[in-house]
Amino acid sequence: MNEVYEKLKKCREAVAEKITFKPELALILGSGLGDFCDTMDVKETLPYSEIEGFPKSTVAGHKGQFVFGYSGGVPIVAMQGRVHYYEGYSVQDVVLPTRLMHLMGAKMLFLTNAAGGINPSFRAGDFMLICDHICSLVPSPLIGANIDELGTRFPDMSEVYSRRLRTIIENSAAAEGVPLQRGVYIQTTGPNYETPAEIRAYGRLGADAVGMSTAVEAMAARHCGMDVCGISCISNLASGISANPLSHKEVQETADRVAPLFRKLVTRAIADIHAAK
Numbered sequence: 001m002n003e004v005y006e007k008l009k010k011c012r013e014a015v016a017e018k019i020t021f022k023p024e025l026a027l028i029l030g031s032g033l034g035d036f037c038d039t040m041d042v043k044e045t046l047p048y049s050e051i052e053g054f055p056k057s058t059v060a061g062h063k064g065q066f067v068f069g070y071s072g073g074v075p076i077v078a079m080q081g082r083v084h085y086y087e088g089y090s091v092q093d094v095v096l097p098t099r100l101m102h103l104m105g106a107k108m109l110f111l112t113n114a115a116g117g118i119n120p121s122f123r124a125g126d127f128m129l130i131c132d133h134i135c136s137l138v139p140s141p142l143i144g145a146n147i148d149e150l151g152t153r154f155p156d157m158s159e160v161y162s163r164r165l166r167t168i169i170e171n172s173a174a175a176e177g178v179p180l181q182r183g184v185y186i187q188t189t190g191p192n193y194e195t196p197a198e199i200r201a202y203g204r205l206g207a208d209a210v211g212m213s214t215a216v217e218a219m220a221a222r223h224c225g226m227d228v229c230g231i232s233c234i235s236n237l238a239s240g241i242s243a244n245p246l247s248h249k250e251v252q253e254t255a256d257r258v259a260p261l262f263r264k265l266v267t268r269a270i271a272d273i274h275a276a277k
Helices: 001-018 034-039 096-104 162-174 196-205 216-225 247-276
Strands: 025-029 041-046 063-070 074-080 108-117 127-134 181-187 209-211 226-236
Touching: 001 041, 001 096, 025 034, 025 096, 025 247, 034 063, 034 074, 034 247, 063 247, 074 096, 074 247, 096 108, 096 216, 108 216, 108 247, 127 162, 127 216, 127 247, 162 226, 162 247, 181 216, 181 226, 209 226, 216 226, 226 247
Parallel strands: 025 074, 025 108, 108 226, 127 181, 181 209
Antiparallel strands: 041 063, 063 074, 108 209, 127 226
16 A cells, blocks of 8 residues: 555544544644634644654644544534745645544535745735635655556646635625735745845746745645635745744744734625635
């Protein structure tokens, strides 16, 4: 058996021994955005450390646990803290949580992240609906023997981020009065922030925002047949655009500042997505 799939199955068995909750939607919470779980009707929690073989999140501001419960009556599993490629894990380990949530029963993946703004019209604190991504700088999570139990060898990526879900989120934002930008996200390896020359190059490639996560998770989810949507919190302006040196502290401060608006938008969007099934 494929060793990546074998590891995934063992993680699923470990979760099944501790958790009875069956989610419909998976939510990955980015830097500074984990407090969304305070709005949930929480039923069960499971620290990553209690899942044998599961990669551990080491980034400040990431609690490192699954939270199971309801948001607007929708059964969800939320990740408080994700795993990043720059932490030294293989890209297969980075997407293991996404695949695991799929095996738990989740049919949809709602991604969030903190990102640097490349588009000159963006400002720190904006939200950007992810319409597409560029992921050529990070190894594909699908490299290696295909996991036939999850998906096809050559999955189509012409619509990674569901048009249907994007329309629902746009309508949710309008209904709640939350301004929402739209754009293309580019994932880099990190952990260093990008140089001004790199940001100029990414802008010419068509990227509107840059970060160190998300795209590989979206690719793995589409391979599994999950519907995917995502929102970036523009936590800072990217290198060469910002007048100040970049820092993770700034990312967290901005995410904390806009957290109430983020919770409002995501809560409404999840309820609207569920209602439109």
